[in-house]
Every structure is written in C-alpha cells, then in structure tokens.
Amino acid sequence: MDKRLKFNEPWILQRADPYVYEKDGWYYFTASVPAYDSIVLRRAKKLADLPQAEEVVIWKKHESGPMSKHIWAPELHYLEGKWYIYFAGGEEEDIWKIRPYVLECQGQxxxxxxxxxxxxxxxADGDEFSFEAFSLDATVFEDAGDYYYVWAEKVGVGKQISNLYIAKMESPCKLATVQVLLTTPDYDWERVGFWVNEGPAVIHHGDKLYLTYSASDTGVAYCVGMLTATSGTDLLDPLNWRKERHPVLQSSYEKGIYGPGHNSFTKDEDGNDIMVYHARTETEIEGNPLYNPNRHAHLMQVQWDENGKPVFAYD
Structure with missing residues (x-):
C-alpha cells in the first residue's frame, strides 16, 4: 500500500462521478467537471500521483444540438483493442434531453x-424503449466472455423515477439485447428528494459480482446501494440479482463525509480493492446541488467479510 494514499478525505477536488481505469501499469482518471462542458483525462503510474497529474481536455461539448449541455459522468474503457469513453449529455435547446453517447480513440x-x-x-434491434427518455451513468463490465452495459433511465410521468437497466452488448457502440430492469427505487432511502437509482459500478470477487449504485437526490441523502449476482449465471434474469435492504454506504456526520456516491472500483499497486467515490465535506449546499462544484473524489479501501462480501467502512 502506498503510504501517501489517504482514505475517506478529499483526494481530487471538484471532480464528481470519479472513474479510474487501470491498464498496462497506468491509472487513468476521469470525472464530471463543474462546468459540465468537456471530458478530461489524466494518468499516473500510481494512484497517489493522480491528483498532481496533468489533466488533458480530450473533448469539448458542441455549441448546440446533441452533446451541447450537461456533459456528465464519463467512463473510460478498453474494448476490442480500442479505447472508448461512455458519457451522457443534453442539448442547449433542451437541457434535460440527456442521452448516452460514445467516443472512440483512434490510437492507443x-x-x-x-x-x-x-x-x-x-x-438492440427491436428495442423500442432504451434511451428514449432521460438516460445517463452508463458503465460496462465483462462476465463469462460477454460484455454488459448498465445505465440509469427515467420512466413515468410527473416526478419521474430513475431505474437501472442492463443489456448485453453486441459491440462497443451497440446493444445486443433489449433492456432488463435491474432495480427501481423501492425503499425510503432511495426516495429522498427524487426516486433515484443511478451511477452503477461493478466489482468481481470470487464467484460473485457486486453492483453498487447511488440513490436519492445529490445532497446529504445521497447514498450507495448494492446488488449481488453469481458470475456465469444469466445476468439478464433479474431474479439472479439480490438487492440489499439497506444502503451499504451513507453520510457520516462523525467523519464529515456527506452524500457519498457514484463510485467506481480499481486496485492499488499491491492488488488491494479500492472504491473511488465522490462526497461533500459540508451539509449546507449553496444554490442548486447539481451546480454546486464541491463534490470531491475520495478513496476507500474495500474490506471483505468472512462470506466474501464487500464492506464499505470509513474506518
């Protein structure tokens, strides 16, 4: 463990929806920037060096039309020999017309x-529903030789509900199967301010897949829930996923960590599992929480209990 790594305190400031990807000995970091106007990348050989690494703007929003407003939650993935970035964006003329988009790198x-x-x-062909409404926070994971795409999408009328859906991927830019509902906000802790399930992330451990997600509005009530499935089973069958009754991570007034959520997973140089998440350091949010820049990337070492289940603890 790099002794310079500090856990459960601001690590990279004003970077919400943090995402870390490791490949060939390099750690890559991306996140939503406060202006929601571009996609940035930085890299370093060690997690502890990412805060000081040079940040490069690799793409900027359009002036109008699709991808011209609310550029949110980019994720970097390496699939089929190429780099891809999955992100969501709205339109200047219709700022809540949030849809998922893909960028492809032309080199290595x-x-x-x-x-x-x-x-x-x-x-997928024959799917009339996916991405027709407010859709964001896509992640990609692999299991048993197949790639899966998980995302949040709103349904209903009035105060819309954000659910999580899963589909198998045909290619890095297209789904192979129609959407399957994974989770909807069932419990009171998922319904504070808004009824929300979003921000999925997947970690493998043993023969299990653990999918974390974020719930409720983006203030102090924001928290992390979790689903569990067994690797190699039919992941498009929602009955093969078990949902936790209570959040697995939430605000701590004792630690001064508020609204933890929208995480990703990586490993440190010694192979320890690390959760990368954003959180606030204050309870009082100035202005609209969506546009307040003070969601900071944090790190947490994932612990594993005697049953091989992840434990997310601030200690």
Missing amino acids: DPLADAWVEKGKMQR
Missing part, C-alpha cells in the same frame, strides 16, 4: 490521440 494513447464521436449509444 487516449491522452494524445484523436477521439471521434460514434454518436448515441445504439439500442
């Missing part, structure tokens, strides 16, 4: 090589 250096827009993520 994601910080220096050109990125091209692949457009909106494509749903």
Whole structure:
C-alpha cells in the first residue's frame, strides 16, 4: 500500500462521478467537471500521483444540438483493442434531453490521440424503449466472455423515477439485447428528494459480482446501494440479482463525509480493492446541488467479510 494514499478525505477536488481505469501499469482518471462542458483525462503510474497529474481536455461539448449541455459522468474503457469513453449529455435547446453517447480513440494513447464521436449509444434491434427518455451513468463490465452495459433511465410521468437497466452488448457502440430492469427505487432511502437509482459500478470477487449504485437526490441523502449476482449465471434474469435492504454506504456526520456516491472500483499497486467515490465535506449546499462544484473524489479501501462480501467502512 502506498503510504501517501489517504482514505475517506478529499483526494481530487471538484471532480464528481470519479472513474479510474487501470491498464498496462497506468491509472487513468476521469470525472464530471463543474462546468459540465468537456471530458478530461489524466494518468499516473500510481494512484497517489493522480491528483498532481496533468489533466488533458480530450473533448469539448458542441455549441448546440446533441452533446451541447450537461456533459456528465464519463467512463473510460478498453474494448476490442480500442479505447472508448461512455458519457451522457443534453442539448442547449433542451437541457434535460440527456442521452448516452460514445467516443472512440483512434490510437492507443487516449491522452494524445484523436477521439471521434460514434454518436448515441445504439439500442438492440427491436428495442423500442432504451434511451428514449432521460438516460445517463452508463458503465460496462465483462462476465463469462460477454460484455454488459448498465445505465440509469427515467420512466413515468410527473416526478419521474430513475431505474437501472442492463443489456448485453453486441459491440462497443451497440446493444445486443433489449433492456432488463435491474432495480427501481423501492425503499425510503432511495426516495429522498427524487426516486433515484443511478451511477452503477461493478466489482468481481470470487464467484460473485457486486453492483453498487447511488440513490436519492445529490445532497446529504445521497447514498450507495448494492446488488449481488453469481458470475456465469444469466445476468439478464433479474431474479439472479439480490438487492440489499439497506444502503451499504451513507453520510457520516462523525467523519464529515456527506452524500457519498457514484463510485467506481480499481486496485492499488499491491492488488488491494479500492472504491473511488465522490462526497461533500459540508451539509449546507449553496444554490442548486447539481451546480454546486464541491463534490470531491475520495478513496476507500474495500474490506471483505468472512462470506466474501464487500464492506464499505470509513474506518
């Protein structure tokens, strides 16, 4: 363990929805920037060096039309020999028309090589529903040789509900199967301010898959829930996922950590599992929480109990 790593305190300031990807001995970091106007990347050989690493703007929003407003929650993935970035964006003319989009890198250096827009993520043939409404926070994971795409999408009328859906991928830019509902906000802790499930992330441990997600509005009530499935089973069968009754991570007034959520997972140089999440350091939020910049990236070492289940603890 790098002794310079500090846990459960601001690590990279004003970077919400933090995402870390490790490949070939390099750690890559991206996140939502407060202006919601671009996608940034930085890299370092060690997690502890990422806060000081140079940040590169690899893509900027359009002036109008799709991808011109609310550029949110980018994730970097390496699939089929190429780098991809999955992100969500709205339109200047319709700022809540949030949809998922894909960028593809034209070389092997994601910080220096050109990125091209692949457009909106494509749903499967015969799927009439996916990405028709407010859709964001896509993540990609692999199990038993197949790649899966998990995202949040709103349904209903009036005060819309944000659910999590899963589909198998045909290619890095297209789904192979129609959407399957994974989780909807069932419990009171998922319904504070808004009824929300969003921000999925997956960690493998033993023969299990653990999918964390974020719930409720983005203030102090924001928290992390979890689903569990067994690797190699039919992950498109919602009955193969078990949902936790209570949040697995929430605000701590004792520690001064508020609204933890929208995490990703990585490993440190010694192979320890690390959760990368954002949180606030104050309870009183000035202005609209969505536009307050003080969501900071934090690190937490994941513990594992005697049953091989993850424990997310501030201690």
